[in-house]
Amino acid sequence: MPAYALLGAQWGDEGKGKIIDYLAQEADIVARFSGGNNAGHSVWNEYGKFSFHLIPCGVFSPQTTNLIGNGVVVNPDVLLGEIADLKDRSGIDISERLVVSEHAHLIMPYHIVLDRLAEEALGSGAIGTTGMGVGPAYSDKAARRGFRAADLLDLESLLPRLDTVLQHTNAVITKVYGGTEVPLDEVFEKCRRWAEGLAPLIGPVERIANRALEAGRHVLLEGAQGALLDLDHGTYPYVTSSNPTVGGACVGVGIQPRYVTSVIGVFKAYCTRVGAGPMPTELDDETGERIRELAQEFGTTTGRPRRVGWFDAVAARYSAQINGYTSAVLTRLDVLDGFDSVKVCTAYDLDGETITEFPGAVAALARCKPILEELPGWDSPTASTTELDSLPPRARAYVDHLQELIGCPFDLISTGPYRHETIKARAIIEV
Ligand code: GDP
Numbered sequence: 298m299p300a301y302a303l304l305g306a307q308w309g310d311e312g313k314g315k316i317i318d319y320l321a322q323e324a325d326i327v328a329r330f331s332g333g334n335n336a337g338h339s340v341w342n343e344y345g346k347f348s349f350h351l352i353p354c355g356v357f358s359p360q361t362t363n364l365i366g367n368g369v370v371v372n373p374d375v376l377l378g379e380i381a382d383l384k385d386r387s388g389i390d391i392s393e394r395l396v397v398s399e400h401a402h403l404i405m406p407y408h409i410v411l412d413r414l415a416e417e418a419l420g421s422g423a424i425g426t427t428g429m430g431v432g433p434a435y436s437d438k439a440a441r442r443g444f445r446a447a448d449l450l451d452l453e454s455l456l457p458r459l460d461t462v463l464q465h466t467n468a469v470i471t472k473v474y475g476g477t478e479v480p481l482d483e484v485f486e487k488c489r490r491w492a493e494g495l496a497p498l499i500g501p502v503e504r505i506a507n508r509a510l511e512a513g514r515h516v517l518l519e520g521a522q523g524a525l526l527d528l529d530h531g532t533y534p535y536v537t538s539s540n541p542t543v544g545g546a547c548v549g550v551g552i553q554p555r556y557v558t559s560v561i562g563v564f565k566a567y568c569t570r571v572g573a574g575p576m577p578t579e580l581d582d583e584t585g586e587r588i589r590e591l592a593q594e595f596g597t598t599t600g601r602p603r604r605v606g607w608f609d610a611v612a613a614r615y616s617a618q619i620n621g622y623t624s625a626v627l628t629r630l631d632v633l634d635g636f637d638s639v640k641v642c643t644a645y646d647l648d649g650e651t652i653t654e655f656p657g658a659v660a661a662l663a664r665c666k667p668i669l670e671e672l673p674g675w676d677s678p679t680a681s682t683t684e685l686d687s688l689p690p691r692a693r694a695y696v697d698h699l700q701e702l703i704g705c706p707f708d709l710i711s712t713g714p715y716r717h718e719t720i721k722a723r724a725i726i727e728v
């Protein structure tokens with residue numbers, strides 16, 4: 298009956314895609330539960346380098362059924378394009394084992410327009426969104442103006458509602474932002490085309506997931522984004538518009554919380570952030586530039602350079618507290634190979650006072666200066682290592698120190714982007 302929630306433990310891009318692909322070998326179901334195509338999850342294998350924005354990363358394990366839960370906002374153009382691209386490049390026809398929740402909301406063309414206009418209006422206070430229409434789609438969902446996948450199966454009922462919603466939305470676009478109206482017939486025509494492509498994939502994800510769990514199957518819940526981008530618990534307003542934390546995993550697929558026996562937090566060996574908002578350990582110097590270049594820290598979805606900083610244990614402990622990790626995973630350890638020393642932030646200086654708890658107010662977080670510990674670097678590489686005992690002793694000491702600070706052991710340590718470049722310290726999925 299176990300469900301395993303795999304969550305980004307920092308600001309996203311922790312390497313969740315690689316770890317989902319690894320764990321999916323032992324899973325029956327892999328389900329996305331939050332976010333939309335703001336996510337970019339990389340999987341590297343013999344077919345090439347894939348960046349999945351909507352398709353769950355279990356697709357390369359042939360026994361998996363892949364679900365897109367009600368908590369995800371779906372741009373059908375992106376999803377259908379991704380399905381076709383996967384087939385072209387790998388021969389895998391995922392449409393045979395992919396189900397999109399009838400309750401998943403759609404990202405409409407006007408959501409993308411609104412995302413851009415809202416960001417432009419914020420000027421220097423912009424969030425730095427991915428521009429994919431994700432925030433406006435969730436806003437409409439909460440305002441009960443949204444359209445769900447199942448609505449595409451009844452276009453006759455959809456049309457009059459779309460007309461009403463679009464009158465409101467076009468008033469906002471033109472009168473608030475001075476933008477250009479989005480025509481009803483264009484949006485409706487898109488819905489008609491989406492209906493053709495998506496209809497065979499739409500299904501009752503809640504029922505499929507709960508029945509599988511009742512039958513003792515292994516369900517892997519694929520988180521997007523990260524705890525510090527959570528709408529409630531993150532660095533608001535510099536957050537995404539959904540809950541990438543453990544509660545979101547249950548709500549976003551509709552499974553009973555009692556099934557979640559494992560909560561897996563994925564941490565990068567340092568920190569990155571894309572977009573605006575405070576990041577206390579940010580390195581605005583040569584070291585930051587070196588890590589960014591070495592690790593090619595550029596957004597999977599937008600190509601933007603990611604902000605880079607040392608591992609932030611204050612933020613990590615906060616993320617662990619909210620999610621209650623039963624397992625942790627460390628990724629990209631190899632990126633720190635070759636550094637003379639590495640640093641870890643264990644406390645903040647806030648207006649002259651040392652604090653060890655993550656501040657609740659974003660303005661306070663923005664004033665925090667990191668208090669850093671320096672650890673010696675290691676002189677032989679960790680890249681591609683697959684055995685814990687083969688790690689250079691100083692790399693091992695860094696790993697041990699991080700897990701002590703987080704308060705949760707690393708069951709997996711990733712030493713490269715490929716599936717086999719993984720150290721398995723303990724099994725996460727018991728088969
Ligand atoms: P996600 O959004 O959490 O799935 O992460 P992204 O795919 O956006 O970014 C993580 C990047 O790190 C991708 O380019 C991965 O291929 C890569 N990656 C994952 N694990 C490792 C690792 O252990 N070492 C290295 N060098 N790269 C990794």
Ligand code: IMO
Binds near residue numbers: 426427432535536572
């Ligand atoms: P994965 O799943 C990193 C960030 C954006 C922006 C903020 C709001 O690949 O880890 P949005 O478009 O969601 O309204 O943007 O959230 N963001 C991510 N950053 N990884 C992601 O996903 C992200 N998804 C959203 O950069 O700061």
Ligand code: MG
Binds near residue numbers: 336
């Ligand atoms: Mg990503």
